Amino acid sequence: MAELRILTLIKRVPAPGARINITDDEQFVNTQNLGFTMSPHEECAVEGAVQLIEEHGGESTVLTLGPAEAEEQLRYAASIGINQAVLMDNGGEDWDPQRTAKAIGDAIEQLESESGPFDLILFGNESADSGGFQVGIRVAHRLGRPMVNGIKGIEVHDDKVVAKREVDAGSEVYELPRPAVLGVKEGLNLPRYPTMKGRLASKKVEINAVAPAADAGGQAKVRLLRPVETVSETVILGTDESAAAAVVDLFEELGVL
Amino acid sequence: MTSVLVVIESDQGAMAPASHEALTFARDYATSAGLPLNAIIFGAESGMAAEAGTYGAATVHVADHALLDDFGPEAWGETLAQAVTQTAPAVVVSCGTDRGNEVLAQAAARLDLPFVANCTEVDTGAAEMTRTQWGGSLLERVSLNAPTRLLSIAPHAFDASPAPAPGAGMVMPFAPVLDDSLARTKVVDRVVTSSGVTLSTAPVVVGGGRGVGSAEAYAPLEELAELLGGKVGCSRAVTNNGWRPHSDQVGQTGTRIAPELYIACGISGAIQHWVGAKASKNILAINTDAEANMVTKAGHAVLGDLHTMIPAITAEVKKRKGL
Numbered sequence: 154m155a156e157l158r159i160l161t162l163i164k165r166v167p168a169p170g171a172r173i174n175i176t177d178d179e180q181f182v183n184t185q186n187l188g189f190t191m192s193p194h195e196e197c198a199v200e201g202a203v204q205l206i207e208e209h210g211g212e213s214t215v216l217t218l219g220p221a222e223a224e225e226q227l228r229y230a231a232s233i234g235i236n237q238a239v240l241m242d243n244g245g246e247d248w249d250p251q252r253t254a255k256a257i258g259d260a261i262e263q264l265e266s267e268s269g270p271f272d273l274i275l276f277g278n279e280s281a282d283s284g285g286f287q288v289g290i291r292v293a294h295r296l297g298r299p300m301v302n303g304i305k306g307i308e309v310h311d312d313k314v315v316a317k318r319e320v321d322a323g324s325e326v327y328e329l330p331r332p333a334v335l336g337v338k339e340g341l342n343l344p345r346y347p348t349m350k351g352r353l354a355s356k357k358v359e360i361n362a363v364a365p366a367a368d369a370g371g372q373a374k375v376r377l378l379r380p381v382e383t384v385s386e387t388v389i390l391g392t393d394e395s396a397a398a399a400v401v402d403l404f405e406e407l408g409v410l
Numbered sequence: 411m412t413s414v415l416v417v418i419e420s421d422q423g424a425m426a427p428a429s430h431e432a433l434t435f436a437r438d439y440a441t442s443a444g445l446p447l448n449a450i451i452f453g454a455e456s457g458m459a460a461e462a463g464t465y466g467a468a469t470v471h472v473a474d475h476a477l478l479d480d481f482g483p484e485a486w487g488e489t490l491a492q493a494v495t496q497t498a499p500a501v502v503v504s505c506g507t508d509r510g511n512e513v514l515a516q517a518a519a520r521l522d523l524p525f526v527a528n529c530t531e532v533d534t535g536a537a538e539m540t541r542t543q544w545g546g547s548l549l550e551r552v553s554l555n556a557p558t559r560l561l562s563i564a565p566h567a568f569d570a571s572p573a574p575a576p577g578a579g580m581v582m583p584f585a586p587v588l589d590d591s592l593a594r595t596k597v598v599d600r601v602v603t604s605s606g607v608t609l610s611t612a613p614v615v616v617g618g619g620r621g622v623g624s625a626e627a628y629a630p631l632e633e634l635a636e637l638l639g640g641k642v643g644c645s646r647a648v649t650n651n652g653w654r655p656h657s658d659q660v661g662q663t664g665t666r667i668a669p670e671l672y673i674a675c676g677i678s679g680a681i682q683h684w685v686g687a688k689a690s691k692n693i694l695a696i697n698t699d700a701e702a703n704m705v706t707k708a709g710h711a712v713l714g715d716l717h718t719m720i721p722a723i724t725a726e727v728k729k730r731k732g733l
Contacts, residue, residue: 169544169547169681170680170681171678171679171680171681171703172681173544173547173548173681175548182548193646193662193663194663249524250524250525251522251524254519279511279527281544281545281662281663282543282544283543283550284527284528284542284543284544284545285525285527286506286511286512286515286527286528286562287511287514287515287518287519287525287527290483290512290515290516290519291515291518291519293519294516294519294520295519299484299594299595300483300484300595301483301595302483302508302511302512302515303508303512305656317601318508319657320421321608321610321611322602322603322604322605322608323600323601323602323603323604324600324601324603325481325597325599325600326597326598326599326600326601327595327596327597327598328594328598329594329595330594338663339656339659339663339664340649340655340656340657340659340663340664343649343650343652370524371523371524371554371555371556372524372525372526372552372553372554372555373552373553373554373555374550374551374552375538375550375551375552375553376550376551377543377548377549377550377551378540378548378549378550378551379548379549380530380546380547380548380549382707385707385708385709387695387705387706387707387708387709387710387711388709388710388711389710389711389712389713390694390710390711390712391712391713391714392712392713392714393714393718393719394714394718394719394722396712396714396719396722397719397722397723397725397726398726400694400710400712400719400723400726401723401726401727401730403694403710404638404671404727405730407670407671407692408670409613409614409638409639409640409670409671410638410727410730410731
């Protein structure tokens, strides 16, 4: 099989712990005390791309649309084995899904006209923060390529990509002709940690800049708000094994015994 | 006359329970907007039109086509796009499941329309709505400017209930024009790995977190889950440690559960996990840390060590069952 070219799309997102706070203007997540990461589905997409290149040979590229600081996530991807990085700096503005997809589609067309087509493009199933469930699908449609979301298994063959999607009782199998686009989910693999050698090498990876430009779509943020949490008064059934009887009484009361 | 159109999710002729939530939400919306409620199903009619009728659907468009006899996101999305173009609904609603969101996004891409995923509240007129971010840990108020408003509703955000006065559920055949090439994303095979109760349908889930300590230490959780006819779940930290398969993970990037009882053992309750567990009807937390998020959010808790508590609970269950 000829060497592969794989593109993976990632998004820089905050890494929240037990609670998400909102800025006073209700427009953004308050990230004052938070670190940043890429969406978990995308970590698996990056790992998947690295594994496929290790298996088949070729070259992998990672692309992000976001603030200049997203260089951190691009270098992280490079530290675990991605070869090329592209940053589309939109100044950290919150772009709607149609606008995001248009800008990314334009960038992919530009990259492919310069260096040849990607055999496989990987998106995360949805971003961890805004969770629009559509950017990858819009980009694939624009490029005229087959796209399936929710993928937890990928095999690349000469003429096709076999993809597995987890469903309640097992999995569905899809066979997409190449070139293909997939939206992957966490569980595709267990992403590796960067090695010291990988970290050092990632510092030398050149970050290519592509200027994003696209008009706003039809969905616009008004404000963020926190969901109403029902506060429950926790009933403490005990602190040791003697609580077992009270626990099983609860099972009986709920009808689950 | 324009309408509210519900996208019925189904698998091999059976309607997904989440579609009942979509139908219920859409019925209430259609009533407040003064519009008729219609639905579209993919594949041959197998009784789903009447089922949609019991939830209030007046007309059910049946898109019967060889490419639609099994799931395929592109063929389903193209069919929906054509139905939207021909019937011009004001609002299109699906459930915010994997398939529901995927089919709406495929149709939105084809129609070049916005698509608002996972709504929890929609104003009459659908010019503004509230949707989930971060898997439901945060909400976003959005405005929507589009001639046809495509949206999905967040799972478990609306309780399903049949219509007080059923709709006619009248079948109206719909013939999409589909290119054979759309077969490229149709399901070609299925692998069945489990039968019977699954994590998302289990009446009881016994969840283990980092506090369980090792892969082997899940055996007592398995035994208790088995006794209660339930399944074992886990937190993200556990799958990251390789103790359990990812298919057991409950959370934003795993499975959303809604059991009658969730027994959360040694789970701190970070938001990543909590959003996957919060639809549980009752929660019992077993944790040594009284301040853990999961303990403060649970209806009941045992402030003890799961390693001694679970065997004690299992012994008590066996005793009462006469085992």
